[in-house]
Amino acid sequence: MLKVEGLNVFYGGIHALKGVSFHVKAGEIVTLIGANGAGKSTSLKAVSGLVKSESGSIQYNGKDILGDAAHKIVRLGLSQVPEGRRIFADMSVTENLSLGAYQRRDTAGIKADLEWVYELFPRLKERRQQMAGTLSGGEQQMLAIGRGLMAHPKLLLLDEPSMGLAPLLVSEIFEIIKEINATGVTILVVEQNAHMALQVAHSAYVMETGRIVLSGPADEIARNAKVRAAYLGG
Amino acid sequence: MAAIIQEIIQQLVNGISLGSIYALIALGYTMVYGIIKLINFAHGDIYMLGAFIGFFAINIFQMSFFPALIVAMIVAAFFGVVIERLAYRPLRHSTRIAALITAIGVSMLIQNVALLVWKPDPRSFPDVFPFKSYKIWGVYLDNRQLVILGVALFLMVVLHYIVRYTRMGRAMRAVALDDDAARLMGIDVDRVISFTFALGSALAAAAGVLVGIYYNRIDPMMGGMPGLKAFVAAVLGGIGVIPGAMIGGLVMGVAEVAVVALTTSTWKDAVAFGILIIILLLRPAGILGQHEREKV
Ligand SMILES: Nc1ncnc2c1ncn2[C@@H]1O[C@H](COP(=O)(O)OP(=O)(O)OP(=O)(O)O)[C@@H](O)[C@H]1O
Ligand SMILES: [Mg+2]
Numbered sequence: 388m389l390k391v392e393g394l395n396v397f398y399g400g401i402h403a404l405k406g407v408s409f410h411v412k413a414g415e416i417v418t419l420i421g422a423n424g425a426g427k428s429t430s431l432k433a434v435s436g437l438v439k440s441e442s443g444s445i446q447y448n449g450k451d452i453l454g455d456a457a458h459k460i461v462r463l464g465l466s467q468v469p470e471g472r473r474i475f476a477d478m479s480v481t482e483n484l485s486l487g488a489y490q491r492r493d494t495a496g497i498k499a500d501l502e503w504v505y506e507l508f509p510r511l512k513e514r515r516q517q518m519a520g521t522l523s524g525g526e527q528q529m530l531a532i533g534r535g536l537m538a539h540p541k542l543l544l545l546d547e548p549s550m551g552l553a554p555l556l557v558s559e560i561f562e563i564i565k566e567i568n569a570t571g572v573t574i575l576v577v578e579q580n581a582h583m584a585l586q587v588a589h590s591a592y593v594m595e596t597g598r599i600v601l602s603g604p605a606d607e608i609a610r611n612a613k614v615r616a617a618y619l620g621g
Numbered sequence: 622m623a624a625i626i627q628e629i630i631q632q633l634v635n636g637i638s639l640g641s642i643y644a645l646i647a648l649g650y651t652m653v654y655g656i657i658k659l660i661n662f663a664h665g666d667i668y669m670l671g672a673f674i675g676f677f678a679i680n681i682f683q684m685s686f687f688p689a690l691i692v693a694m695i696v697a698a699f700f701g702v703v704i705e706r707l708a709y710r711p712l713r714h715s716t717r718i719a720a721l722i723t724a725i726g727v728s729m730l731i732q733n734v735a736l737l738v739w740k741p742d743p744r745s746f747p748d749v750f751p752f753k754s755y756k757i758w759g760v761y762l763d764n765r766q767l768v769i770l771g772v773a774l775f776l777m778v779v780l781h782y783i784v785r786y787t788r789m790g791r792a793m794r795a796v797a798l799d800d801d802a803a804r805l806m807g808i809d810v811d812r813v814i815s816f817t818f819a820l821g822s823a824l825a826a827a828a829g830v831l832v833g834i835y836y837n838r839i840d841p842m843m844g845g846m847p848g849l850k851a852f853v854a855a856v857l858g859g860i861g862v863i864p865g866a867m868i869g870g871l872v873m874g875v876a877e878v879a880v881v882a883l884t885t886s887t888w889k890d891a892v893a894f895g896i897l898i899i900i901l902l903l904r905p906a907g908i909l910g911q912h913e914r915e916k917v
Binding site for chain 1: 788791792794795798799801802803804805806807808809810
């Protein structure tokens with residue numbers, strides 16, 4: 388579904404991605420793990436069109452999308468829930484969700500997806516009219532995921548959905564990620580919480596300073612000695 | 622006592638009429654700033670262009686007031702979009718100061734081309750509303766003030782509706798809050814910016830035409846002072862905050878009229894800068910502004 392080959396991204400003089408390649412198969416949950424500053428967020432941004440890669444290619448369903456404008460990529464069914472939530476703080480929960488569906492015209496489909504998001508996150512439904520900026524951190528993360536789902540994605544990119552959440556909420560969020568995946572949405576999730584991510588993912592990539600250093604089925608990666616030492620606490 | 626109260630109400634009426642013109646111009650400054658963090662110094666000149674377009678529409682094309690107002694707004698909107706496209710968009714990713722200097726350059730360009738083409742001499746704006754004055758409880762109100770207040774109020778209500786309740790308005794607010802997040806929603810940020818310039822320029826043009834009927838004279842340099850005052854009004858209300866621009870404009874108009882009434886008209890223009898200095902000292906974020914929050 389997604390084939391990324393040889394991405395090179397520079398921020399001024401910083402070479403953030405040094406020939407990054409990874410694949411996501413339709414229907415899977417794929418995780419990208421790695422230390423701070425490894426280039427995980429940059430990889431997702433490159434796929435979404437927020438940063439430009441100097442070389443390489445990004446094939447989405449057989450179509451080359453490298454260089455396409457970010458707003459056009461969303462229309463192809465590729466939606467990103469960015470790191471740090473990035474919800475629209477001065478807007479209500481409903482407004483945030485309807486912005487998620489900005490590029491859609493199918494009123495009935497939008498309504499059905501809204502019902503679905505409220506079913507996944509009943510807490511959002513209770514807080515429909517509340518300003519997003521006044522939600523708790525966990526609720527904001529739910530809103531960010533819900534907003535991403537309102538685009539009706541075929542491929543959902545999640546950047547650190549567990550960041551700053553209490554352990555109970557982390558497992559809740561990962562349950563929901565599995566639930567979303569079960570409806571046929573392919574998922575690429577970037578995580579610091581390698582333990583959780585490797586439990587739910589089918590396959591995994593490990594990043595270090597701008598490079599993919601390891602890849603394979605998630606359970607194999609979870610057993611890898613180096614990964615255990617570096618990310619899973621031994 | 623009654624005489625004093627009448628006088629106060631009279632000055633308020635005059636101040637609000639003038640202030641609603643400042644408010645219309647201030648809205649353009651604040652919307653553009655909100656969305657691309659640029660002080661568009663050419664905005665006062667769009668207001669001047671609007672006055673001239675209205676002038677030609679009425680004088681040469683024999684239009685009546687309202688059609689002329691609409692034509693001025695549409696043509697100015699087009700100019701606003703073109704200016705953004707040619708002058709500001711190429712600098713979107715450069716420093717703020719580069720964009721600011723460019724804006725000053727664009728302003729000078731428009732003024733000087735206008736001077737060249739239309740000559741510096743003031744023109745008298747056609748008398749579309751023969752002066753009629755009404756006296757209500759000792760307070761004078763004329764038909765031009767009523768037109769200004771009516772048009773300004775109507776436009777602000779329309780603007781409020783667009784920004785609050787339409788798809789494009791929601792996109793504008795999203796881009797103002799976080800442009801990358803807006804892109805991830807599928808919002809075409811360039812289009813939203815163009816739309817914002819169109820909207821702001823149309824409001825400035827309406828202000829230009831209204832000033833034409835209020836003061837009866839227009840000239841190519843007329844954008845300078847009201848442009849600056851409207852900018853101060855936008856800062857006063859809290860730059861980037863739309864209701865702030867409306868309030869800032871009204872406060873500015875009333876303050877100016879009050880100072881002229883209490884002292885002499887030589888202090889008229891000093892008011893704006895006095896206010897600017899006071900806000901910068903006391904409350905840099907403006908009346909409705911919040912201190913810049915760090916993005917996460
Ligand atoms: N806008 C930017 N300007 C300059 N450098 C940047 C920018 N964004 C990221 N970088 C640099 O690129 C590298 C990769 O950053 P990236 O955000 O992709 O890391 P990450 O793997 O997501 O880290 P984290 O787990 O902390 O979120 C880092 O060295 C970072 O400092
Ligand atoms: Mg990151």
